[in-house]
Amino acid sequence: MNYDFRRELLTVHEENLRKPSRLPAENEVFFKDGTKIRIDADADEVICVAAKDFCDFLSVSMRVSASVVTEGTGDVTVRLAQNAGVDLGEFAAYRGFRIETDANGIVITAHDERGAGQALYYIEDLMTFEGAPALAFGKIEKRPMYSPQMVHSAYGVDDYPDDYLARIAHDGRDAILLFVKDVGVSIRGEEDFNDLIRRAARHGIDVYAYSRM
Numbered sequence: 001m002n003y004d005f006r007r008e009l010l011t012v013h014e015e016n017l018r019k020p021s022r023l024p025a026e027n028e029v030f031f032k033d034g035t036k037i038r039i040d041a042d043a044d045e046v047i048c049v050a051a052k053d054f055c056d057f058l059s060v061s062m063r064v065s066a067s068v069v070t071e072g073t074g075d076v077t078v079r080l081a082q083n084a085g086v087d088l089g090e091f092a093a094y095r096g097f098r099i100e101t102d103a104n105g106i107v108i109t110a111h112d113e114r115g116a117g118q119a120l121y122y123i124e125d126l127m128t129f130e131g132a133p134a135l136a137f138g139k140i141e142k143r144p145m146y147s148p149q150m151v152h153s154a155y156g157v158d159d160y161p162d163d164y165l166a167r168i169a170h171d172g173r174d175a176i177l178l179f180v181k182d183v184g185v186s187i188r189g190e191e192d193f194n195d196l197i198r199r200a201a202r203h204g205i206d207v208y209a210y211s212r213m
Contacts, residue, residue, distance in 0.1 A: 009155050010163040012053070012170065013060040013124075019131035029101055031058060031075060031133035035066035038074025040083065043113075046204045047078060050117035053166065057124045062133040076106045076123075078116050084109060088141070095174065095204075096143035099123065101135050111143075114174065114204035118142075121170045150175035150208055158186040162199055169203035176200060180209040187212065 024030035035058060037051045048068070054076070055066040081088050086109050088098055096111040097119040106123070110116035122142065127133055151173050155164045158178055168176065178196065179187040186193075197207045 006155055009167055010161060012163055012166045013057045014128075015060055016063070017061040017128055017131060018063055018133070022130070022132040022134070024134065025136075028134045028136045029075070029103075029106055031062070031064050031066070033065045035064055035076070035133075036072070036074040037066060037068045038072070038077045039068060039070060040079065041070040043070075043078070045202055046113040047116045049202050050120045050204075051078060054120045054124065057127075058133055061124075062127060064133045074105065076108065076120075078108045078110070078120070080113070080116065081109050081111055091141045091143050093143045094147060097122075097141070099135075099140040101137050101139075103137070106135060115143075117169065117204050118144075118172065121172075124170070144172070144174075148175035148206060148208070149173045150177055150206075152177045152210075158188045158191065160196060160200065165200055165203050165205060169205055174204060175206040175208055177208050177210045179212045181212045 037054055039047055039051050051068045055068060058064040058066040081092060088096055088109065088111055091098060092111050094112065095115045095118055097115040098109045099119055100107045108116060108119040110119055123135060126135060149172060151168060153159050153176065155161060160176060181187060184190060184193060200207050
C-alpha cells in the first residue's frame with residue numbers, strides 16, 4: 001500500500017531480533033530477565049525516556065524483562081559526568097558519552113542528558129547487530145561530529161508523531177524542521193508549535209522554524 005512505509009517509521013523496536021543459538025561469552029555482559037537500569041532520582045526527562053525506551057527494546061527485541069530503578073544497584077548505571085566527578089576529556093562535549101563494561105555491568109557516563117540517551121540507543125544498536133542482549137567488556141567513547149543534525153519529516157510534511165520522534169532520536173538526529181507560514185500555522189494548517197517542541201524535547205530533539213512567510 002502507498003503508506004505502508006509509515007508503519008516502519010513508527011516501529012521503534014523490531015520484534016524478536018534475538019538469535020536463539022547465541023550463547024553468553026566470558027568477556028561480556030549478558031542480560032537476563034530482571035535487568036535493572038539505574039538512573040538518578042532527579043534525572044532529566046530525556047534520560048528517563050531513554051531508560052524506559054531501553055527497557056522496551058530489551059523486552060520487544062531481546063525478550064528480556066527489565067525495569068528502571070532510582071535506588072540500589074543496576075545492571076546498567078546511567079550518570080552525568082558533572083555529578084559523578086568524572087572527566088570525559090575530549091568527549092566532554094555536547095552529547096558526548098563513555099560506556100564502560102565489565103563483569104559488574106555497564107556504566108554510562110555522559111556529558112549531558114542527550115549524551116546519556118544516545119549511549120543507550122548505541123547499546124541497542126550493538127545488541128541488534130549481535131542478535132543478543134550482550135555487550136563485550138571494554139570502553140566506548142563517542143561524540144557527534146557536528147550539530148545540529150536536522151531533518152524534515154519523512155512521515156508527512158510537518159507531521160511528527162511521538163514514535164517517529166523516537167525513531168529520529170535513535171538515528172542520532174538532534175533537530176527537526178517545521179515549515180512556518182505564520183504564528184501557529186504550518187503548511188498543514190493550524191499547528192500547536194509548543195506541543196511539538198515539548199514532545200520533541202523529551203527525546204533530546206530541537207525544533208527549527210523553516211520560514212515560508
